[in-house]
Amino acid sequence: MDALGRRRFLTRAVLGTTATVAGASVLGALAPEALADPVPDVEAGAPDPNFAEGRVTGVKGSMLTATGSDGVLHLIQLTAATSIWKLRPTTLDAAQVGDGLYARGVRMPDGVLAADAVWLNIVNLTVHISAISKDTLHLDHHGDKIVGHVVSGTTAAVYNGTPAVSDLSLLKVGQHAQVIGAWRPDTNEVDIATVFAAA
Amino acid sequence: MLQWLADLQPALLGAVLLWAASVKLFARSARQAARRSALVRLVGKDRVFLAYRAVGCAELAIGALLVLPPVHPAEAVAAVGLGLGMLGYLLYARIAAPDSSCGCLGDKHVPVRFRALARAGVLVLAGAAATGATDWWPLAVTRNPLAAAAVLLAEGALIVVLSPELDHRWLHPLRRLRLRISHPLAGRPVEVPLAASVQQLHGSAAYRSVAGLLRSDLLDTWDEGDWRLLTYSARPESGPATAVFAVPRHGYHPDDVRVVLIAEEEVPVPA
Numbered sequence: 512m513d514a515l516g517r518r519r520f521l522t523r524a525v526l527g528t529t530a531t532v533a534g535a536s537v538l539g540a541l542a543p544e545a546l547a548d549p550v551p552d553v554e555a556g557a558p559d560p561n562f563a564e565g566r567v568t569g570v571k572g573s574m575l576t577a578t579g580s581d582g583v584l585h586l587i588q589l590t591a592a593t594s595i596w597k598l599r600p601t602t603l604d605a606a607q608v609g610d611g612l613y614a615r616g617v618r619m620p621d622g623v624l625a626a627d628a629v630w631l632n633i634v635n636l637t638v639h640i641s642a643i644s645k646d647t648l649h650l651d652h653h654g655d656k657i658v659g660h661v662v663s664g665t666t667a668a669v670y671n672g673t674p675a676v677s678d679l680s681l682l683k684v685g686q687h688a689q690v691i692g693a694w695r696p697d698t699n700e701v702d703i704a705t706v707f708a709a710a
Numbered sequence: 711m712l713q714w715l716a717d718l719q720p721a722l723l724g725a726v727l728l729w730a731a732s733v734k735l736f737a738r739s740a741r742q743a744a745r746r747s748a749l750v751r752l753v754g755k756d757r758v759f760l761a762y763r764a765v766g767c768a769e770l771a772i773g774a775l776l777v778l779p780p781v782h783p784a785e786a787v788a789a790v791g792l793g794l795g796m797l798g799y800l801l802y803a804r805i806a807a808p809d810s811s812c813g814c815l816g817d818k819h820v821p822v823r824f825r826a827l828a829r830a831g832v833l834v835l836a837g838a839a840a841t842g843a844t845d846w847w848p849l850a851v852t853r854n855p856l857a858a859a860a861v862l863l864a865e866g867a868l869i870v871v872l873s874p875e876l877d878h879r880w881l882h883p884l885r886r887l888r889l890r891i892s893h894p895l896a897g898r899p900v901e902v903p904l905a906a907s908v909q910q911l912h913g914s915a916a917y918r919s920v921a922g923l924l925r926s927d928l929l930d931t932w933d934e935g936d937w938r939l940l941t942y943s944a945r946p947e948s949g950p951a952t953a954v955f956a957v958p959r960h961g962y963h964p965d966d967v968r969v970v971l972i973a974e975e976e977v978p979v980p981a
Binding site for chain 2: 514516517518520521522524525526528592593594596599600627628630641642643644645646653654655661663664665666667669674675676677678679680682683684685704705
């Protein structure tokens with residue numbers, strides 16, 4: 512079944528129900544304690560085996576190789592059930608050599624990380640807005656200049672913690688803001704996913 | 711002409727030094743500014759405020775000597791020395807502590823960049839010119855008041871433009887004014903961003919009822935009429951599944967969010 516067919520099937524399934532909570536019939540006989548994640552068997556201070564970070568060094572089929580900032584080589588297996596974020600939810604095709612990577616999943620006995628979720632180039636910056644121009648926010652990140660690109664249809668603003676909106680016209684120069692975005696590798700530029708600010 | 715220009719320079723240098731001294735000696739946040747400056751690397755944390763104050767005292771003394779009569783070349787030489795010291799300090803800060811601030815003309819935290827170095831250079835040049843001064847600067851001003859005002863204003867403006875710690879006083883207000891006239895990001899198409907739907911989802915009982923089973927971040931999303939659909943991979947005890955949420959696209963009604971968990975084996979596979 513292609514992606515469109517799968518979407519159609521899932522749409523029918525969810526809109527065919529009126530369920531606003533997943534009932535026992537959906538979840539099966541499930542005790543609440545079974546929901547809780549098992550306590551991870553990681554020593555304090557030791558790296559979490561179920562997490563990987565680094566730069567992508569290779570994309571082969573559905574396997575990513577990445578070199579961690581500590582020099583460790585990670586093998587990351589993606590499946591159809593792996594979420595991939597690169598500015599927005601996307602697919603494996605978007606992964607490129609050089610991308611910054613965070614991945615969470617389950618470490619297999621052979622050392623491969625079976626990823627549940629992968630975030631490419633994601634950054635979280637606390638900045639001052641130093642200038643605003645068409646399609647661009649010029650940001651001051653503790654003295655370093657960062658160019659933030661506004662992406663039509665994607666960039667959203669959250670003012671004072673209220674629901675996100677696409678209207679960016681309440682942003683002010685000199686204002687403190689937090690930016691979640693996708694770094695353009697090896698530049699000082701980011702594509703902005705969400706900017707949090709006061710209004 | 712050149713002599714007249716040289717006579718004016720002590721006024722500029724004196725004003726800048728007195729201003730710098732007042733920031734170091736009298737500003738309420740001077741202690742904080744000292745701690746964030748690159749001086750910490752030079753003299754250590756315990757003595758930094760003392761050193762910062764000492765620099766302020768030197769600036770106060772040389773600045774006062776420059777603006778007060780009599781005129782003596784030694785004053786300008788001292789100012790050049792101070793400027794060269796500043797240039798060296800800034801170069802050191804740029805290399806050894808690139809994230810620390812200059813602490814020069816304001817208490818705003820601004821790391822040392824090109825502008826601070828250029829400003830120190832301008833002050834050294836002005837000091838060098840001032841060594842040729844023979845008359846007290848008010849005499850030079852009275853000789854040609856308009857030209858003197860123009861020269862001093864231009865030089866002062868140059869110093870301000872080269873002072874990143876003062877941007878919030880003039881550059882940002884100017885840019886804010888420009889935004890008030892017309893905001894470059896106004897008038898973009900109004901859409902419901904994905905982030906809003908995800909926020910709404912997180913606030914819903916539907917999401918809470920399965921949150922513990924979700925393994926992935928947002929897997930896929932698409933719009934269907936008034937609904938926005940969001941999928942996550944889930945792993946209930948029965949095996950891999952997909953959690954499908956339908957979130958109202960317009961308005962904030964988290965109670966209306968619908969959810970269904972579909973086992974992967976139930977999704978038809980291509981024939």
